[in-house]
Amino acid sequence: MKNKNRDKHKRIINAATKIFAQKGFFQAKVADIAKEAQVADGTIYLYFENKDDILISLFEEQMNRVLEDMKTQVLKEEDAVKKIEKFAFNHLKLVELNKNVAEIIQVELRQSSKFMKEYKNEKFHEYLNLIGDIIKEGQKEGIFKEGIIPGIAKRAFFGALDEMSRFWVLSSRKKYDIETAAKQISDYFLTGLVNNSHQT
Amino acid sequence: MKNKNRDKHKRIINAATKIFAQKGFFQAKVADIAKEAQVADGTIYLYFENKDDILISLFEEQMNRVLEDMKTQVLKEEDAVKKIEKFAFNHLKLVELNKNVAEIIQVELRQSSKFMKEYKNEKFHEYLNLIGDIIKEGQKEGIFKEGIIPGIAKRAFFGALDEMSRFWVLSSRKKYDIETAAKQISDYFLTGLVNNSHQT
Amino acid sequence: MKNKNRDKHKRIINAATKIFAQKGFFQAKVADIAKEAQVADGTIYLYFENKDDILISLFEEQMNRVLEDMKTQVLKEEDAVKKIEKFAFNHLKLVELNKNVAEIIQVELRQSSKFMKEYKNEKFHEYLNLIGDIIKEGQKEGIFKEGIIPGIAKRAFFGALDEMSRFWVLSSRKKYDIETAAKQISDYFLTGLVNNSHQT
Amino acid sequence: MKNKNRDKHKRIINAATKIFAQKGFFQAKVADIAKEAQVADGTIYLYFENKDDILISLFEEQMNRVLEDMKTQVLKEEDAVKKIEKFAFNHLKLVELNKNVAEIIQVELRQSSKFMKEYKNEKFHEYLNLIGDIIKEGQKEGIFKEGIIPGIAKRAFFGALDEMSRFWVLSSRKKYDIETAAKQISDYFLTGLVNNSHQT
DNA sequence: TATGAATGAGAATTCATTCAT
DNA sequence: CATGAATGAATTCTCATTCAT
The missing domain is CATH 1.10.357.10 (Tetracycline Repressor, domain 2)
Structure with missing residues (x-):
């Protein structure tokens, strides 16, 4: 359980790292990050405030x-x-x-x-x-x-x-x-x- | 006329300089710049592409x-x-x-x-x-x-x-x-x- | 000018009256009101805060x-x-x-x-x-x-x-x-x- | 068992009563009710359709x-x-x-x-x-x-x-x-x- | 040229509901 | 039966840009 959580958190961070680097913060869409992390858009908000x-x-x-x-x-x-x-x-x-x-x-x-x-x-x-x-x-x-x-x-x-x-x-x-x-x-x-x- | 144009162009640039510095490019609104430059929003587009x-x-x-x-x-x-x-x-x-x-x-x-x-x-x-x-x-x-x-x-x-x-x-x-x-x-x-x- | 403004304000109010009555406040979409008033979604926000x-x-x-x-x-x-x-x-x-x-x-x-x-x-x-x-x-x-x-x-x-x-x-x-x-x-x-x- | 069921059903109803009264139907979240009733979100759907x-x-x-x-x-x-x-x-x-x-x-x-x-x-x-x-x-x-x-x-x-x-x-x-x-x-x-x- | 009202595409965020455990 | 993490559809609001005046 804890592992899976960690895993998803990490996947999102990694995805965000890639996307932010690619497009910059303001032009990166949360949906882009979700897609890259292979999670649903809403899932992001289980791990991050915004x-x-x-x-x-x-x-x-x-x-x-x-x-x-x-x-x-x-x-x-x-x-x-x-x-x-x-x-x-x-x-x-x-x-x-x-x-x-x-x-x-x-x-x-x-x-x-x-x-x-x-x-x-x-x-x-x-x-x-x-x-x-x-x-x-x-x-x-x-x-x-x-x-x-x-x-x-x-x-x-x-x-x-x-x-x-x-x-x-x-x-x-x-x-x-x-x-x-x-x-x-x-x-x-x-x-x-x-x-x-x-x-x- | 040319002078006036130059003047407005400059006013917009100066306004943009102030606003961009204050808020950053992405968070600066074109309307903010227009207001600061004391021109209408649309006027900006007579002097700049976008x-x-x-x-x-x-x-x-x-x-x-x-x-x-x-x-x-x-x-x-x-x-x-x-x-x-x-x-x-x-x-x-x-x-x-x-x-x-x-x-x-x-x-x-x-x-x-x-x-x-x-x-x-x-x-x-x-x-x-x-x-x-x-x-x-x-x-x-x-x-x-x-x-x-x-x-x-x-x-x-x-x-x-x-x-x-x-x-x-x-x-x-x-x-x-x-x-x-x-x-x-x-x-x-x-x-x-x-x-x-x-x-x- | 003033007239047109009044007109649009009124059109939105009337549209909202109809839509709110039909669906209730929470189920009425702003887009519904805009459509009924025949204005763009964004126009609503020129006349009302939210x-x-x-x-x-x-x-x-x-x-x-x-x-x-x-x-x-x-x-x-x-x-x-x-x-x-x-x-x-x-x-x-x-x-x-x-x-x-x-x-x-x-x-x-x-x-x-x-x-x-x-x-x-x-x-x-x-x-x-x-x-x-x-x-x-x-x-x-x-x-x-x-x-x-x-x-x-x-x-x-x-x-x-x-x-x-x-x-x-x-x-x-x-x-x-x-x-x-x-x-x-x-x-x-x-x-x-x-x-x-x-x-x- | 039947008793326990009844109990949970009742707990949910009571929780919902409190939450709906507090926030109104549309602004009450199912999760709020679940929390108040001390059951999991999903449990609600074992007792109620929606x-x-x-x-x-x-x-x-x-x-x-x-x-x-x-x-x-x-x-x-x-x-x-x-x-x-x-x-x-x-x-x-x-x-x-x-x-x-x-x-x-x-x-x-x-x-x-x-x-x-x-x-x-x-x-x-x-x-x-x-x-x-x-x-x-x-x-x-x-x-x-x-x-x-x-x-x-x-x-x-x-x-x-x-x-x-x-x-x-x-x-x-x-x-x-x-x-x-x-x-x-x-x-x-x-x-x-x-x-x-x-x-x- | 200048205006600013109008547009509408676009994006963040929420939350009812599902389903694997 | 119970859980709660995950989903993704849905909706409000913003703002760059246009265009009739």
Whole structure:
């Protein structure tokens, strides 16, 4: 019984993930999701309050998974530099493995402040703070410059990765492979664009 | 007559900018825009094909302005490093001055691939390429590392600035001032987070 | 312009009157009303907030008419006895002339306390009070017994007439004619059933 | 087993009585009734054909009780005058004791002709005929005027009582007590409003 | 050109009823 | 007999777009 419930809930979430990614929240019809999940339209409402609730639940659940994944991976690394590199690689990897989820989070999450005023996206902040914590740790260890403001740096780093993923998500084929992109981006942040050996 | 036309067109674009920023594209009603622009609902359709067209035109026109602005500003600087710094500052400045425009570009532009399949967002690519060109120029001059892939770096830099603006746009009050944020972000990209004087 | 608006408003009210009377409020579809009124479904919502609002407006407007009618008629009579008789006749006459309106007021009005909690049916109370006033007047003139409680008597009299109309409204053909019914009912109330010449 | 069945049937009827009275037939959900009766939604359909059938059964059963009650009480009285008085008092008493039943009969019964075309409300006519019989009896005995048409008078009397009950049922508190109201109403019908000692 | 009343297709949601367990 | 999860038909209301004035 519990299993079947779980199963249907999951089927709906998965269907919604696919449909929302395909069409976007507003253009996705509840009927589309039901069809994809192979349940009746009404069944959706046994598991979710309304259309908004599907999106919110989807966020929560997927973000939970992503968060766990990332935490585990990052903790494996010892120093802050490695952690940053790992984060970059992992983020892009996760995006590749969950294109639909990524697309929704990228595209629809941004609207959250519009259509779900009360919904505070805590999971997202947790995710951002993983970066913030690495930076603070790096500063404590003297590896990262003192002047860096973690609240800005975490966003900058996330934004860089995010824009890269968007590029992938929205274009059909990848121009650069994950390893390259991750290495490039973490390198920019770690050592900068400027050529140190160059003398002006 | 031509003037009057221009005037009404502009009034509608401005109204749409405000309304779209406020409610998002899908939740903004054409009637809302008409009201804000102080024209009749039907009048909108004398100047625009349909609702989508309002959004597209808005992008084009606003992006044109932004592009011109940015080009002029960046050209004033001599070397690539200064140009990067200027770009960062200017971008955030523009966001502050055109909160509504920024919000639309941030939130709604992302959906563009969804609801306007055929619309290729060239202006945005031009904007991105401003960064790409600075980087290439820097590389040519030997200031920037050779290994940097401009196609990736331009996105990373834009993404960093963009995430910062989103933070501003979506939160009501700014935690960091523009100068600080711009300096921080361009510094990350120019010289990295890593403390060079630190010996491991 | 004003005329056309009035016209459509009226057409919708009339259509609603017919449809509500035929099927009852809950089983009447807005689409039915629109069809009957020969307007598009959406047009209804230019003139009324929602389905409830149609019913409420209908009440208000029809009751206004009925109230005016009745006031004028009753005022023509001089003494309370004649007024009571006139009221009875007029009430039944109005019911006959506006079968649909009567049916709605009879059948649907009763539910008002259920689905429109906030709607205070003042018109109906005004109507009831027309009877109450006649009774008080009769008492003041010494024609009616002092012990009569107008608050009860007005309801009793109205109830008697109303039940009679319900009988007519719900059955297809009238068993008794209006004059007879009105005379009978007002006689019951004026002089009672008891045969005074009879000696126990 | 039979007992248990009866019990569940009764529980459902009682629950339905409460819920219908509270919300009205159309706004009452079968699930509400099931919950109130502490049975599963599906169980209802083991005892009743459908939602309509619940209402019809409810009428039948409750009206049977009311009818029996009233017959017994009225038969105790000897003459027609007393019987009328008794009927009035009893009716109002029954309404008070079974507010929910009264509310349903008052509000929902009126719609019966709409949603259950084939359902002929015989019990109600039996109830009405109790009054009719008293009147005929009174006429036979010479107590009541010959000119009175029982078919009209029974409705008038019932309507008067019914309107009074509606007033009670729909308002939260009673303004007049039962004895007063019953006495007033039966007096109106027995001896009329007109003051016989008054000389015009 | 400008208007805004009218249109009607479209979508979310509800809930009586069924049926596998 | 009892359950309650699942169904899907049905209905209200919205809003982009049109068109007569």
